[in-house]
C-alpha cells in the first residue's frame with residue numbers, strides 16, 4: 536500500500552527538505568509532493584481576499600471554498616493550482632512566507648489539507664515533505680526522516696534561493712523570519728513540527744544534498760539506488 540511505502544520528510548524551513556525529497560523521489564521513481572505548497576496556496580488566497588490570517592472562521596471559509604491541487608511536472612517538480620490558476624511562482628514570496636504559518640495552525644484547516652495529502656499517497660508511492668508528515672499524514676509509514684540545520688545555515692540557503700531569482704534579502708531578516716516560523720510551527724497546538732518517534736534524524740548543516748540522500752538510501756536499505764544518484768547528479 537502506498538501510504539505505508541511512501542516516505543515522510545519533515546523539518547523546519549530551509550533545512551533542505553525539498554531538494555533532497557526531489558532527488559530521493561527521482562532515484563526511487565516515486566512522486567515528489569511538497570505539502571507546504573498547499574498551505575502556501577491557501578495563504579495566497581487569504582491575502583488576495585484581503586482577510587486577516589488570524590481570523591480562524593475566515594481562513595476556514597477560504598479553505599472550504601477554494602480548490603487547491605498539486606500536480607507533478609515532467610522534471611520531477613510540482614505545480615500548484617489554485618482555482619484552476621497556476622500559482623507555482625506566486626506562492627514563493629516573502630508576503631506568503633509571512634502569512635503561511637498563521638493560517639496553518641487551525642485544526643479544521645489542517646483536516647482538509649491532511650485528507651488531500653493522504654488521498655495523493657494512497658494513489659501513488661510518494662516522497663512527501665512538510666511538518667507533520669511522519670507524525671500525522673503518513674503516520675503508518677515505516678520510512679520517516681527529520682532534517683535539521685542551524686538557523687544561520689538555513690537562512691544562507693534561503694538567501695541563495697532568492698539570489699538565483701535576482702533578489703537580495705538581508706541575512707539577518709531571513710534568520711528572523713525563519714526563527715519566527717520555527718516558533719509558530721513547533722508551538723502550535725495541532726500537529727506541531729517535531730520528529731516522529733520512529734524518524735531518522737539527520738543534521739544537514741554541513742552535508743551536501745547528495746550526502747543526505749545517500750544517508751537516507753542507506754537507512755531505507757536501498758544502497759543499490761546510490762548508483763542512480765551518482766549518475767543523475
Ligand code: DC
Pocket residue numbers: 548549570571572574575635636639664665666667668716720
Ligand atoms: O515547506 P514550506 O516552508 O513551504 O511550508 C510553508 C509553511 O506551511 C510552514 O511554515 C508551515 C506550513 N506547513 C504545515 O503546517 N504543515 C505541512 N505539512 C507543511 C507546511
